[in-house]
Amino acid sequence: MIRLRPGLIATLLAVLVGIFMLMPLLAVVPVSFTPKRFLSIPTDELSLRHYRTLFEDREWAEGIWLSLRIGLLSAGFATALGTLFSLGIWMFRPRFAGLLMGIALLPMVAPPVVSALTLYFFLITLTKLNGVVAYDTMLGVALAHSVMIVPFAVVLVSVSLAQVDRRMDLAARAMGASLGTRVFKVILPNIKFGVIAAFFLTFVLSWEEIAVTIFITSVEAVTLPRLMWQGLRDNIDPAIAAISVVLIVIVATVVIGRAAVTALRQRGT
Amino acid sequence: MTRITRPLILLAPLLAFLALAYVLPFAGVVGWSVTLPEPGVQNYAAAVTDPLILSVFWRTLRICVIVTVVSVVMGYILSLLWVRGTPLVRMLTELCILIPFWISVLTRAFGWLALLSNRGLINGWLEASGLIDDPLRLVRNEFGVIVGMVHFMIPFAVFPLASAMRNVDERVLMAARGMGASRTRSFWQVFVPMTAAGLMGAALLVFVFAIGFFITPAILGGGRSVMVAELIYLRIFQSPDWGLAAAISVILMVAISALLTLLLKQLSPKGAR
Numbered sequence: 001m002i003r004l005r006p007g008l009i010a011t012l013l014a015v016l017v018g019i020f021m022l023m024p025l026l027a028v029v030p031v032s033f034t035p036k037r038f039l040s041i042p043t044d045e046l047s048l049r050h051y052r053t054l055f056e057d058r059e060w061a062e063g064i065w066l067s068l069r070i071g072l073l074s075a076g077f078a079t080a081l082g083t084l085f086s087l088g089i090w091m092f093r094p095r096f097a098g099l100l101m102g103i104a105l106l107p108m109v110a111p112p113v114v115s116a117l118t119l120y121f122f123l124i125t126l127t128k129l130n131g132v133v134a135y136d137t138m139l140g141v142a143l144a145h146s147v148m149i150v151p152f153a154v155v156l157v158s159v160s161l162a163q164v165d166r167r168m169d170l171a172a173r174a175m176g177a178s179l180g181t182r183v184f185k186v187i188l189p190n191i192k193f194g195v196i197a198a199f200f201l202t203f204v205l206s207w208e209e210i211a212v213t214i215f216i217t218s219v220e221a222v223t224l225p226r227l228m229w230q231g232l233r234d235n236i237d238p239a240i241a242a243i244s245v246v247l248i249v250i251v252a253t254v255v256i257g258r259a260a261v262t263a264l265r266q267r268g269t
Numbered sequence: 270m271t272r273i274t275r276p277l278i279l280l281a282p283l284l285a286f287l288a289l290a291y292v293l294p295f296a297g298v299v300g301w302s303v304t305l306p307e308p309g310v311q312n313y314a315a316a317v318t319d320p321l322i323l324s325v326f327w328r329t330l331r332i333c334v335i336v337t338v339v340s341v342v343m344g345y346i347l348s349l350l351w352v353r354g355t356p357l358v359r360m361l362t363e364l365c366i367l368i369p370f371w372i373s374v375l376t377r378a379f380g381w382l383a384l385l386s387n388r389g390l391i392n393g394w395l396e397a398s399g400l401i402d403d404p405l406r407l408v409r410n411e412f413g414v415i416v417g418m419v420h421f422m423i424p425f426a427v428f429p430l431a432s433a434m435r436n437v438d439e440r441v442l443m444a445a446r447g448m449g450a451s452r453t454r455s456f457w458q459v460f461v462p463m464t465a466a467g468l469m470g471a472a473l474l475v476f477v478f479a480i481g482f483f484i485t486p487a488i489l490g491g492g493r494s495v496m497v498a499e500l501i502y503l504r505i506f507q508s509p510d511w512g513l514a515a516a517i518s519v520i521l522m523v524a525i526s527a528l529l530t531l532l533l534k535q536l537s538p539k540g541a542r
Contacts, residue, residue, distance in 0.1 A: 006349050006353055006354060007452055010350070011358075014362065017343045017365075018361070018365040020343070020420065021366070021420065024379075024381045025369065025377070027383040028376070028379060030390070031383045031390075039388060041388070041389075081282050085280055085284070088279030091279070092276035092279075100280065100284065104283055104284070104287065106287065106291060107287070109477075110481075110522060111480065111482075111498065112481055112482065112483065113483050113501050114295075115291075117501060117514065117515065119291075119294065120505070121295075122293075122294035125294070150283065154283075179278070183279075208374070208375075210373070210375060210484055211483060214502070215502075215505070228379070229375060229484075232375065232378065232379060232488050236386075248372060254371075255368050256364060256368075263356070
């Protein structure tokens with residue numbers, strides 16, 4: 001069959017757009033090897049001092065550790081709530097399902113800055129009541145992140161549920177299975193990859209969350225993105241280039257690895 | 270009885286959580302907007318009459334329109350290759366879309382600083398090659414903000430565009446070519462109109478995202494071209510006026526809700542026809 005491929009002009013333009021997409025990521029690499037203490041391109045010598053900073057400076061280690069804990073907590077919580085909710089919609093098809101879904105997706109579609117101000121209000125109200133889940137604490141940030149990421153868990157689990165054969169659940173129910181059995185023995189095994197994907201995506205979203213985090217932290221709960229934000233706002237710190245290179249390498253490895261596996265599998269069949 | 274309680278066991282946790290942690294606090298923000306510093310609607314009055322705030326609204330609108338048009342055009346070109354290229358081209362295009370997409374907004378903004386700032390790579394190359402004597406101002410102004418935002422938004426434009434392009438029936442294109450239309454003509458008069466719904470969807474999505482966006486403008490604008498979201502941040506943390514910040518947030522929320530309603534109509538099957 002003849003396939004209609006894009007022509008020369010389209011290809012050339014797309015190459016330019018592709019370069020535009022990758023350029024800022026590549027630009028970070030030389031800057032990270034500068035021997036100077038400010039943003040500059042190394043000319044005579046290369047230095048690993050900014051990579052050493054990442055290991056030796058406690059700030060960075062603490063930021064990474066805090067972001068990891070917040071990510072795991074909020075992703076776990078959001079995935080659990082999102083999965084229950086999606087199951088409820090799928091199994092019972094309640095009246096006003098569209099409206100309920102709209103409420104669940106609200107934090108995803110609202111402008112980030114409005115969510116940030118809303119969660120700022122929420123946490124300073126909580127601070128008046130207790131000191132544990134409060135403004136500028138780990139649990140406070142985890143709770144706020146959960147709000148922001150829970151819609152994504154709902155979307156991923158719902159998409160995965162849409163592919164499950166409803167008759168399986170109806171059969172289980174007709175044979176007298178309880179709600180718990182239907183959920184844990186019948187439905188969940190069929191959507192486990194959707195649930196795992198939801199956990200993974202919500203973790204990544206919490207790990208790099210910054211818009212809300214700026215509003216709800218100050219000096220105690222300094223996550224990794226918050227630390228980078230401070231370094232970018234005041235005097236640009238080349239240690240940010242080093243951490244950026246590390247993050248870019250991780251993402252690029254995963255994305256390229258996935259593409260390679262897909263390509264090999266397609267060749268195999 | 271059980272007929273009602275059973276769905277509730279599953280649905281209630283999330284709904285209660287969001288009601289408590291999101292809906293009620295938003296009501297609190299609305300409360301701020303009409304009670305701080307004193308009861309009344311003076312904050313809303315200020316938001317629509319204060320020339321400074323109005324200029325921020327206009328700048329936001331202008332930047333968002335430019336960002337939307339540029340991202341959708343660039344996204345369209347990229348989607349074209351992602352959907353219709355050879356397998357190798359498709360894979361390379363996918364990398365150009367997905368690697369930036371998964372990388373945090375801070376890293377990407379930093380990358381643009383490294384390229385565009387006075388001591389950055391571009392000015393470095395231009396000076397070394399003798400083309401310029403003084404560095405060009407490419408960042409900490411509106412240009413830098415637009416470049417950074419376009420870079421952030423392109424993947425979000427690509428996803429709806431690519432899905433619209435995948436739905437185009439190839440036989441229609443072959444029919445057009447078979448009946449003597451040139452490549453250019455079958456592209457502009459057949460392919461583009463068939464992806465019009467995707468174009469509208471992508472444009473609305475990018476616009477809605479761009480309008481409430483504040484990290485990239487704050488870093489690449491350097492305080493010189495403040496957009497509406499950054500204005501809210503500044504009115505909370507730098508020159509506090511919580512009532513005004515709350516009022517602007519409410520206005521923003523209403524505007525976005527209106528746009529989203531439009532987007533949903535566009536995406537629903539009836540709207541697409």
